[in-house]
Amino acid sequence: MSILIKGVELFGEATDILIDGAFIKQVEKDIKAEADTVIDGRRKAVIPGLVNTHTHAAMTLFRGYGDDMALMPWLEEKIWPNEAKLTADDVYWGAKLACLEMIKSGTTAFYDMYHKLPATARAVEEMGIRALLSSACFDHFNTEEAEIGKAHVKKLYAESTNYSSRVKYAIGPHAIYTVSGPLLQWIDAFSKEHNIPIQIHLAETKGEVADSVNQFGLTPVRYLYRLGILSHRLSIAHGVYVDEEEIQMLADSGTQVVHNPASNMKLGSGVEFKFAEMFKAGITVGIGTDGCSSSNNLDMVEAMKLASLLGKGWRRNPEVLTADEIFHAATASGADILGIHAGHIEAGYLADLCLIDLNLPAFTPNHNFVSNLVYAANGSCVDTVICDGKILMQNKKIPGEEEIMAEAAQRAYLLIKN
Numbered sequence: 001m002s003i004l005i006k007g008v009e010l011f012g013e014a015t016d017i018l019i020d021g022a023f024i025k026q027v028e029k030d031i032k033a034e035a036d037t038v039i040d041g042r043r044k045a046v047i048p049g050l051v052n053t054h055t056h057a058a059m060t061l062f063r064g065y066g067d068d069m070a071l072m073p074w075l076e077e078k079i080w081p082n083e084a085k086l087t088a089d090d091v092y093w094g095a096k097l098a099c100l101e102m103i104k105s106g107t108t109a110f111y112d113m114y115h116k117l118p119a120t121a122r123a124v125e126e127m128g129i130r131a132l133l134s135s136a137c138f139d140h141f142n143t144e145e146a147e148i149g150k151a152h153v154k155k156l157y158a159e160s161t162n163y164s165s166r167v168k169y170a171i172g173p174h175a176i177y178t179v180s181g182p183l184l185q186w187i188d189a190f191s192k193e194h195n196i197p198i199q200i201h202l203a204e205t206k207g208e209v210a211d212s213v214n215q216f217g218l219t220p221v222r223y224l225y226r227l228g229i230l231s232h233r234l235s236i237a238h239g240v241y242v243d244e245e246e247i248q249m250l251a252d253s254g255t256q257v258v259h260n261p262a263s264n265m266k267l268g269s270g271v272e273f274k275f276a277e278m279f280k281a282g283i284t285v286g287i288g289t290d291g292c293s294s295s296n297n298l299d300m301v302e303a304m305k306l307a308s309l310l311g312k313g314w315r316r317n318p319e320v321l322t323a324d325e326i327f328h329a330a331t332a333s334g335a336d337i338l339g340i341h342a343g344h345i346e347a348g349y350l351a352d353l354c355l356i357d358l359n360l361p362a363f364t365p366n367h368n369f370v371s372n373l374v375y376a377a378n379g380s381c382v383d384t385v386i387c388d389g390k391i392l393m394q395n396k397k398i399p400g401e402e403e404i405m406a407e408a409a410q411r412a413y414l415l416i417k418n
């Protein structure tokens with residue numbers, strides 16, 4: 001299967017792109033090659049697919065449910081009781097809706113953390129997108145629950161060998177207030193043995209930091225450092241409350257960080273994300289939307305704008321977090337966090353890319369494409385999405401989208417009602 005994109009703009013220059021199988025084979029003007037599919041790229045710009053480095057896909061079912069609440073009451077009253085009722089089919093349809101929304105807004109890969117992982121995997125396989133799926137893991141400081149958690153991780157890891165190359169397995173210990181130190185250390189050892197990534201929510205709220213100091217005598221990052229589990233296999237979602245020494249601990253260990261601006265603002269978690277300091281220390285920082293009940297969409301174009309404006313706002317400095325830096329975080333850095341050879345439009349990289357419709361007010365005039373994409377546009381500017389060398393969306397249409405929305409909405413209403 002080959003695709004030839006003719007005359008598309010790559011950062012202001014018209015070019016052709018030849019895709020062969022899952023990879024970009026050639027990027028240059030006037031490629032003279034036959035291809036199974038030819039796409040007219042004129043009045044379109046090509047970008048690497050956006051990478052959403054922290055979300056909970058099936059939480060699309062809770063979109064708009066339990067808004068305007070603080071994190072802990074929201075989790076305890078609205079989310080956890082309803083999540084306990086979720087069936088595998090609910091998760092499947094919620095994840096299908098999430099994949100649909102991500103593809104429509106230019107995301108080609110995401111890092112998920114949720115329950116009933118095989119249902120999400122089935123949705124991802126069918127929708128054609130790429131995902132690193134971490135299974136949510138808890139023990140609530142209970143040794144029996146920890147043993148159940150370990151068995152579950154082993155089982156899901158063994159099953160993950162059946163997935164296609166687009167779907168990979170990771171472990172998702174929820175947070176330091178729901179997962180004990182011994183279980184975190186076991187997860188780290190298992191991750192090391194099998195080279196599996198880990199993602200954890202960390203240093204998200206002031207309350208979490210205070211509780212961590214009370215319970216463990218240390219702030220969250222120092223606590224993980226003492227447990228010995230900071231590593232290049234670990235990414236932390238949020239990382240709002242980290243000091244200079246903790247940033248150095250993250251940098252020295254190769255731990256990655258995912259910034260979730262919409263979630264941090266909506267839940268009132270905090271705004272002072274130290275992007276510039278982390279960047280300077282050499283930490284790979286990605287952008288995430290977080291789940292749909294705290295963001296409330298999966299639009300990475302919007303997330304880029306929020307990340308940039310939030311950083312400029314709290315520092316009262318318009319020169320930080322440029323459009324180019326944020327775009328890099330949402331593409332190349334995201335791909336690095338997911339461990340995929342993507343995030344660049346160059347020969348040899350995975351053919352995960354999007355064509356942006358330039359016939360829109362947001363790209364008129366088009367003095368600077370990346371500026372318009374980050375600051376002026378939103379996810380609806382995406383016209384065509386290709387992942388793993390296959391066309392998932394063309395002319396803003398995805399096959400079966402009406403059915404996915406209808407079924408997911410129906411299940412969401414029933415879930416809340418019962």
Ligand SMILES: [Zn+2]
Pocket residue numbers: 054055056201237290291
């Ligand atoms: Zn989250």
